[in-house]
């Protein structure tokens with residue numbers, strides 16, 4: 205399986221009623237830019253080239269990481285290193301013509317000392333509440349009623365109007381071993397989001413889903429800003445059995 209439609213098991217309607225509070229929370233939050241160092245094939249309408257690039261060795265420099273330093277000279281590096289997270293991205297947008305495909309709001313995020321652990325987002329022990337948490341009390345109450353044993357990272361992805369959400373895969377390893385899950389939420393079906401199996405597009409049309417992030421995925425262009433929510437963690441064995449999702453004891 206690549207995509208699990210969770211709508212038969214999760215009632216997303218109450219979340220829709222929280223839209224006002226979620227928008228208020230996003231407006232009040234500190235947001236992080238998601239700047240990508242890549243050729244912008246999606247904007248040119250060439251999805252196949254975008255997929256080829258994502259599967260190439262060069263893809264590793266496309267991650268939002270300090271691999272960026274590989275392409276800077278000493279003078280540029282000195283400036284780059286002196287900047288904060290969002291400042292780095294603003295600099296790269298202008299100076300290296302990178303692009304920002306959106307912003308994200310961290311509600312719960314990886315603790316700094318665990319950044320190198322590629323599974324840290326799936327555990328409460330390696331994640332922590334952020335400054336933004338206080339703006340989402342009603343949303344968190346709803347999230348805590350979801351069938352999770354353990355909750356790690358919680359993110360809201362804001363895709364700006366007329367911008368693609370970068371096509372990418374999250375990982376290439378054996379992550380789908382029953383210990384790591386997430387629920388992806390798309391209230392109102394606002395975000396047009398797809399997985400790609402090879403060059404074949406598989407749109408995710410449900411309001412809640414789990415999917416295999418080893419397949420390239422990303423969102424389309426919209427004529428308005430839209431958000432989606434992702435909650436990492438481990439789902440209950442019972443829920444996984446019901447929804448046919450792999451589950452293994454941690």
Ligand SMILES: [Fe+2]
Pocket residue numbers: 372373374417421
């Ligand atoms: Fe992803």
